[in-house]
Amino acid sequence: MNAEIVAVGSEMLTPQRVDTNSLYLTAELNNLGVEVVTKYVIGDHLVLLASAVRLALSRSEIVILSGGLGPTEDDLTRDAVAEALERKLIYHPEIAEALEQRFARLNRKMAEVNKRQAFIIDGAAILPNERGTAPGQWIEESGAVVVLLPGPPHELKAMFERQCLPRLSRIVPSEVIRTVELRVAGMGESDLDQLIAPVYKKYQNPATTILAAAGDIQIHLRARCGTESEAQALLAEVAGPIELLLGERIYSRTGETIEAVVGDLLRASSATVSVAESCTGGMLGERLTSTPGSSDYFVGGFITYSDEMKIEMLGVPPEVLAEHGAVSKETAEAMANGARRRTRSTYALSITGVAGPDGGTEAKPVGTAYIGLATPSGTEILKRQFLGDRARIRSFAAQFALDFLRRRLSTRG
Amino acid sequence: MNAEIVAVGSEMLTPQRVDTNSLYLTAELNNLGVEVVTKYVIGDHLVLLASAVRLALSRSEIVILSGGLGPTEDDLTRDAVAEALERKLIYHPEIAEALEQRFARLNRKMAEVNKRQAFIIDGAAILPNERGTAPGQWIEESGAVVVLLPGPPHELKAMFERQCLPRLSRIVPSEVIRTVELRVAGMGESDLDQLIAPVYKKYQNPATTILAAAGDIQIHLRARCGTESEAQALLAEVAGPIELLLGERIYSRTGETIEAVVGDLLRASSATVSVAESCTGGMLGERLTSTPGSSDYFVGGFITYSDEMKIEMLGVPPEVLAEHGAVSKETAEAMANGARRRTRSTYALSITGVAGPDGGTEAKPVGTAYIGLATPSGTEILKRQFLGDRARIRSFAAQFALDFLRRRLSTRG
Numbered sequence: 089m090n091a092e093i094v095a096v097g098s099e100m101l102t103p104q105r106v107d108t109n110s111l112y113l114t115a116e117l118n119n120l121g122v123e124v125v126t127k128y129v130i131g132d133h134l135v136l137l138a139s140a141v142r143l144a145l146s147r148s149e150i151v152i153l154s155g156g157l158g159p160t161e162d163d164l165t166r167d168a169v170a171e172a173l174e175r176k177l178i179y180h181p182e183i184a185e186a187l188e189q190r191f192a193r194l195n196r197k198m199a200e201v202n203k204r205q206a207f208i209i210d211g212a213a214i215l216p217n218e219r220g221t222a223p224g225q226w227i228e229e230s231g232a233v234v235v236l237l238p239g240p241p242h243e244l245k246a247m248f249e250r251q252c253l254p255r256l257s258r259i260v261p262s263e264v265i266r267t268v269e270l271r272v273a274g275m276g277e278s279d280l281d282q283l284i285a286p287v288y289k290k291y292q293n294p295a296t297t298i299l300a301a302a303g304d305i306q307i308h309l310r311a312r313c314g315t316e317s318e319a320q321a322l323l324a325e326v327a328g329p330i331e332l333l334l335g336e337r338i339y340s341r342t343g344e345t346i347e348a349v350v351g352d353l354l355r356a357s358s359a360t361v362s363v364a365e366s367c368t369g370g371m372l373g374e375r376l377t378s379t380p381g382s383s384d385y386f387v388g389g390f391i392t393y394s395d396e397m398k399i400e401m402l403g404v405p406p407e408v409l410a411e412h413g414a415v416s417k418e419t420a421e422a423m424a425n426g427a428r429r430r431t432r433s434t435y436a437l438s439i440t441g442v443a444g445p446d447g448g449t450e451a452k453p454v455g456t457a458y459i460g461l462a463t464p465s466g467t468e469i470l471k472r473q474f475l476g477d478r479a480r481i482r483s484f485a486a487q488f489a490l491d492f493l494r495r496r497l498s499t500r501g
Numbered sequence: 502m503n504a505e506i507v508a509v510g511s512e513m514l515t516p517q518r519v520d521t522n523s524l525y526l527t528a529e530l531n532n533l534g535v536e537v538v539t540k541y542v543i544g545d546h547l548v549l550l551a552s553a554v555r556l557a558l559s560r561s562e563i564v565i566l567s568g569g570l571g572p573t574e575d576d577l578t579r580d581a582v583a584e585a586l587e588r589k590l591i592y593h594p595e596i597a598e599a600l601e602q603r604f605a606r607l608n609r610k611m612a613e614v615n616k617r618q619a620f621i622i623d624g625a626a627i628l629p630n631e632r633g634t635a636p637g638q639w640i641e642e643s644g645a646v647v648v649l650l651p652g653p654p655h656e657l658k659a660m661f662e663r664q665c666l667p668r669l670s671r672i673v674p675s676e677v678i679r680t681v682e683l684r685v686a687g688m689g690e691s692d693l694d695q696l697i698a699p700v701y702k703k704y705q706n707p708a709t710t711i712l713a714a715a716g717d718i719q720i721h722l723r724a725r726c727g728t729e730s731e732a733q734a735l736l737a738e739v740a741g742p743i744e745l746l747l748g749e750r751i752y753s754r755t756g757e758t759i760e761a762v763v764g765d766l767l768r769a770s771s772a773t774v775s776v777a778e779s780c781t782g783g784m785l786g787e788r789l790t791s792t793p794g795s796s797d798y799f800v801g802g803f804i805t806y807s808d809e810m811k812i813e814m815l816g817v818p819p820e821v822l823a824e825h826g827a828v829s830k831e832t833a834e835a836m837a838n839g840a841r842r843r844t845r846s847t848y849a850l851s852i853t854g855v856a857g858p859d860g861g862t863e864a865k866p867v868g869t870a871y872i873g874l875a876t877p878s879g880t881e882i883l884k885r886q887f888l889g890d891r892a893r894i895r896s897f898a899a900q901f902a903l904d905f906l907r908r909r910l911s912t913r914g
Contacts, residue, residue: 369790
């Protein structure tokens with residue numbers, strides 16, 4: 089079965105924006121065994137939208153549109169699909185009422201313009217939006233399906249996962265697609281590929297995809313088979329040798345984030361953690377607390393941007409700063425020790441570095457970072473040199489700090 | 502004049518790849534005053550490609566294809582365009598010879614398959630490729646232009662810049678495109694639209710696009726005119742009344758982030774800021790320090806996740822926590838005051854709330870947040886009720902805190 093994806097919105101035709109919803113949708117459709125054969129990005133323009141929908145429907149069984157369901161005049165997806173399918177738009181007072189109640193719960197009055205969102209194409213199933221105001225629509229038309237989804241990624245994902253996937257799995261011919269996702273920290277993409285390519289290159293099925301972010305690599309293996317047991321056997325045959333080669337660099341086999349893995353390890357050993365951040369400015373704390381229930385193990389943290397605050401908040405000795413500088417092994421050590429002592433946490437992570445673009449020196453160029461880990465049995469420091477812009481250097485540093493703690497907790501277990 | 506861009510290649514229909522050539526092409530076309538109205542990504546499939554080219558040509562004057570000009574069987578762009586235009590492909594021995602010489606210079610023998618690259622659509626101008634093997638093609642067809650460019654970005658850019666731009670500037674009527682971007686905090690998308698739609702709806706030119714994220718809205722106005730001064734006058738005519746209506750809710754007219762705007766305001770008044778974060782866990786500090794040079798005004802912060810840490814790090818009185826709870830006006834106030842006192846910063850922001858998914862009560866449901874701002878002349882507290890998942894509630898809270906400080910700093914000015 090084939091699908092086509094239409095991203096709607098003039099802002100996505102500017103030189104600054106790319107459509108990323110289609111990447112998520114493609115991954116999910118591929119999982120069902122559906123191939124995406126064309127993607128479109130179309131501005132807020134009724135005629136262009138309608139003609140693309142007609143073209144897509146003339147040759148593919150699944151057409152998915154994202155965006156253009158908002159309340160404003162330039163939100164034309166509803167009208168364009170109605171025109172392409174030659175169906176009417178019907179006003180649903182119950183949707184308008186639900187929207188009004190949603191606004192009332194926030195002590196706000198609904199703007200009149202929101203009623204545009206209560207128009208549904210004749211014959212469409214309404215897909216309630218748990219995370220926003222625009223409902224989605226599911227329309228079946230002579231053997232094909234047209235789906236209208238909201239543009240904001242968190243709304244689109246929730247709606248697609250909970251309401252479209254079950255419907256799609258009923259109409260897509262059954263084939264079993266099973267995946268394994270290995271997540272790896274602490275090595276570069278090309279080093280990893282050189283190591284594991286001799287294993288996965290022998291196989292067309294499962295298909296292997298490698299995705300890399302700052303200090304974080306995902307390996308996706310995707311098997312398409314007639315039965316569940318065939319798919320699982322094939323995945324094990326390929327994943328087994330890869331896991332052996334990568335060893336403890338693999339932090340997850342189930343798609344969990346590294347912060348969730350660290351959280352589970354801390355919880356399992358009834359341990360707690362605190363942070364002391366300089367160049368990352370709170371990013372490490374933000375990541376550790378992004379997981380629900382993180383108050384079980386995260387105690388608190390210190391963002392010490394100035395030397396003065398490193399001295400006062402963390403008790404870093406002024407002579408350490410004077411002698412070695414704020415970006416040094418000694419300062420990282422004193423920061424981690426200070427955070428651990430002052431919060432009485434089991435572990436404390438510290439980061440001090442040069443995130444740039446300014447502030448680099450010959451001895452400590454932009455990208456230099458020291459990461460400290462204070463534990464009940466002593467304090468260890470890692471030095472790393474990261475490449476990239478300010479945002480990437482900060483992400484790398486936070487990722488390495490999390491992986492530092494993970495490895496320590498894993499060897500304890 | 503309008504253009505459509507077709508990116509060719511099945512690899513760009515995977516969940517891991519985006520087409521970036523179109524961003525470069527869009528920027529260059531916009532500079533000439535040409536609007537990109539649709540972009541396509543199409544796999545290596547003759548019929549789909551030919552029908553997209555036909556659709557694009559039926560409505561736009563410029564159609565640019567990138568990729569699919571290689572030597573292998575799945576490189577079908579030449580064939581697809583020939584079919585769409587109903588023209589023949591003609592073998593050019595001089596191209597094959599030049600290719601052979603290129604290979605000889607590298608001491609390699611040309612594979613027979615490379616001769617596919619010597620086929621040119623009847624009537625096309627050949628665009629030599631200085632950086633690769635595949636020549637491009639320029640075809641004029643009853644008032645429209647179809648351009649075939651190679652996929653590798655460095656080949657495409659060199660060819661477009663040196664060979665297509667001069668040709669395009671001869672056929673594109675001279676027009677100027679100028680944009681204004683207003684950024685707005687502290688109101689919902691539909692409320693904003695209701696307020697300003699009566700202004701911008703009167704105009705087709707400039708075109709208006711509204712984009713919304715958590716607590717953050719961008720308004721793009723885009724004018725197409727014959728001259729620079731006409732474009733600027735038209736933008737002023739529409740932006741002026743919109744700016745009057747939105748007033749101080751506009752935080753930027755130049756596309757800056759709110760954290761950069763806050764940073765500039767702090768720097769201008771030689772003031773500093775610190776943070777005290779509970780549910781955001783470091784996100785506010787992370788955002789304030791994402792801007793280079795933030796050490797000029799950001800002193801430090803406290804991530805106080807537990808009651809104990811609120812007491813010890815910030816000096817929140819235990820009886821305040823016992824009586825009002827950690828998520829309360831009183832605790833937010835004591836947190837902001839504590840951060841300001843302990844860092845001696847001019848201002849301090851605090852956030853305490855229920856980010857969820859657990860921890861909500863009837864009195865303080867998930868999404869409740871108190872945001873405190875301590876200043877030299879006293880401390881103010883805002884209560885807000887945010888909707889969404891954990892990540893969105895945290896983003897909203899950080900955004901509102903930044904806007905709280907911005908407004909305070911703007912009224913000082």
